[in-house]
Amino acid sequence: MDGLQKRLSSTGNGSVQRKLSLTLLLAILLVAAVAGMFSFHSAFGDAHELQDDVLRQVARIMDRQHLSPDGPVGEAHDQGGDEEARVIGRRLGQLPSSPGVDTGGPLPLRSTLADGLHTLALDGERFRVLVRTTSAGERIAVAQESAFRDEIARDSALRTVMPLLLLVPVLLWAVADLVRKMFRPIAALARDIDRRSEQELHPIEDGHVPAEIRPFVVAINRLLGRVAPSVDAQRRFVADATHELRSPLTALSLQAERLAHADMSGPARERLAVLCRGIEHSRNLLDQLLSQARAQASTAPPAAPLSVQAIYRRVLEDLMPLAEARHIDIGIEGTQDAQVWVGELDMIALVKNLVDNAIRYTPECGRVDLSVGLSQGHAVLRIQDTGPGIALAERARVFDPFYRVLGSEQIGSGLGLAIVQAIASRIGAEIRFGGGGDAESTGLCVEILIPVPNAPAPWRSPANPAHAA
Incomplete structure (x- = not known):
């Protein structure tokens, strides 16, 4: 719990630009993932639908051309071709004449299958089967292996999603760069304020500041407007007080010099020397205070x-x-x-x-x-x-x-x-x-x-x- 609170507090005190960029990037990734999944499943389903149309067309051709699925056309397959890509046709109710589908034999289909499309597991493999009653009253079945159909559908779906996968990194970079450029005026304003000395209390230029930051800049300018007179008053007080103190110290110095010419004992003269050094030290201190007040005051360029x-x-x-x-x-x-x-x-x-x-x-x-x-x-x-x-x-x-x-x-x-x-x-x-x-x-x-x-x-x-x- 303490670790979670620390992370939340650190996030709350973080950069607005970083949080905005991170939020937008996560939103884009989430939308891209959802859109990619939807596009993939949609393309996958459309590919299967097209493959089902192929089975319907084969069955329709067999019906119109009065082709027998029991002859060489229905059971033969190209030994040099892809066995998984073949379309198998047969008459329902016929017993298989070969050991199994893997060796090129007919499909062991039940004669009770209803007309329409079915997905069946035959001899350990899945097939997509279309059952149709011909115009002559015969019932035929046209089938294709599901693994081959799924592979084609998957490739088609991936080709549909691929442009989205390639454009998402470009979009992420564009959004991050756009956010950085949007915050560039704020960073420039921060650098300008950071380069100021303590004497530069003039207002901040808000002409190129975004509208969302302008109230903050206006508030800073009002604060500077209140602080500047106070700082100037303190500097004037130090300068005026230093200037006023110079006159009595000068008078004390003159009196000490006159007193030095008078007759006095040795101990008194030693004490007078200490007094003169103290007065001289005070005069030097006042001079430096006045110099410091002038040094801290803003002056016009030469x-x-x-x-x-x-x-x-x-x-x-x-x-x-x-x-x-x-x-x-x-x-x-x-x-x-x-x-x-x-x-x-x-x-x-x-x-x-x-x-x-x-x-x-x-x-x-x-x-x-x-x-x-x-x-x-x-x-x-x-x-x-x-x-x-x-x-x-x-x-x-x-x-x-x-x-x-x-x-x-x-x-x-x-x-x-x-x-x-x-x-x-x-x-x-x-x-x-x-x-x-x-x-x-x-x-x-x-x-x-x-x-x-x-x-x-x-x-x-x-x-x-x-x-x-």
Whole structure:
């Protein structure tokens, strides 16, 4: 009983297309089987009826031509022909003159048989016998072996059913293909919805959707219409709250800087340094929250492509003081450039967060290299450092907001890679990690693969490396 319930539940939760196809195929098979059986039996009966007509015609000819069934015509048979195919004629009441039917003798028929058709078992074999009274008053019998008649009737019936048996597989394939094509718009709609990001809450196009699915699409559009304002309100709240909090934190930072110039004891100055670091950390957190809110917000497509080299230079101008403070050798490798169709703010935020992480997690006197290349229709942005890298077990979680790698001594909020992931998802880019996956290797290489129209297929590595600080 439990197994039956499981099968029923699995069938109830299955594909409508699969169930419809299976139902139609079973119905066609059932109808074809019933039609085939009816056609077979009908053709089989018609063949027997024709064979009975042959016996009637033979008896009629014998009556009109006054042929004697007791002479050579009635008992003789062709030794070279098919013995089963012979038609035997004899006069009723005559005793058999030979041992039996198998040796070519006459049929042992009773003289009391009524006129008409009979199916009799004679000498262990079945015969179809027609009894007739001639115009001269004699009673004659014309017979044929039933096995031969059945074989002919069966062959005729099979020839009648054969076209149906050949066309049923074609019909099954045609129905399955028709059902698959009918459900193709639904599958295309599902793929279109599945490819959407969480920011794409615009209504679904229902122009090419079947009428049976259109109410469902309309309901989804109404739900998206209710969800979109709520999501936008949450994003605006985060952005507005972050913006409003920046002013008091800036004021606190200024007050802390003024207080640092005042005379105070050593312990007080140490506590002031801790306070300044906390204020700076809060300011960085607010900046990243604002960047994340912008990254998650949908933006209009860019009007023109951007130069990756130009984005690299702008990011280095902003982060060069941090790199110099940590004595990090940072620069751009090579002169290879790529043009990407991405918003300027998105590209700056994406590259800046990656470079900022590379600088912060690379030990002092380390190295951070930026490069770009083209490979198989993608612009490949590469940021490589000489830091500790990210363990393989941690790489699946580093994109979670506020998650930080265990054992890290750097002060951060854990939002940098979450922002990178949000931007990459929206622009259709792919993020890859390399290096730093085990205890023996050091450094981390982050690659961002951005689709580029008409990009050369082979990878072009940076030419003439010129590390610019």
